[in-house]
Amino acid sequence: MAKIADKVLSILNPSVHALGYELLGVEYVPSGKHSVLRLYIDSEKGIGVDDCEVVSRQVSSIMDVEDPISGQYNLEVSSPGIERPLFSVSHYMRFLGHDVRIRTYRPIDGRRSFTGAIGSVSEKSNAIELVTELGPVTLEIDLIEKANLVAHF
Structure with a gap:
């Protein structure tokens, strides 16, 4: 599944960066129609719900056009939180x-x-x-x- 996450990261990173956010990483958890694509974003001023909404709308449009994941999935955009994931x-x-x-x-x-x-x-x-x-x-x-x-x- 790392290949899907890497592909999605490369597709979305420029757009998320253009919005003023850092795309920390991408997780893809396949589970049929309950699959999850989770993006972790950050910025110098922190991340709030409004930030997640802005990125989610932009990402949804890009994912609809690029279509790198076959099948259904739920998109989640999140702050890294206190137990921040490390990707690189x-x-x-x-x-x-x-x-x-x-x-x-x-x-x-x-x-x-x-x-x-x-x-x-x-x-x-x-x-x-x-x-x-x-x-x-x-x-x-x-x-x-x-x-x-x-x-x-």
């Missing part, structure tokens, strides 16, 4: 030292779920080092299915 090398660099929860596409050392602090980020190898309770783990960013900051209260 720049996101991991920005939150260096922060705690994250990561799920990988396939098991690494018998595990798919990891929690720890981002210890380092390598653009060259497209990988991060995660400092976990069990010690450091190196994860290729392309193998990460989902990554979110961990909120501490």
Whole structure:
């Protein structure tokens, strides 16, 4: 499903940027007629419901014309929230030292779920080092299915 999300990201990014927002990432969750296409947007002044509505209207028009997803889906436009999703090398660099929860596409050392602090980020190898309770783990960013900051209260 990463290919669909990547395709949608490349189609929508210029338009969302032109509206004054950053398109952080795209998630596509297939489930028949209950499939979901979720966009995460951000801006320097934060994101409110009105911002989501503006982007949703623009994106809906583009998706109707481009039609990169066959079948029905629900479009959701969201702020990144307190447990912000991470999608790119720049996101991991920005939150260096922060705690994250990561799920990988396939098991690494018998595990798919990891929690720890981002210890380092390598653009060259497209990988991060995660400092976990069990010690450091190196994860290729392309193998990460989902990554979110961990909120501490």
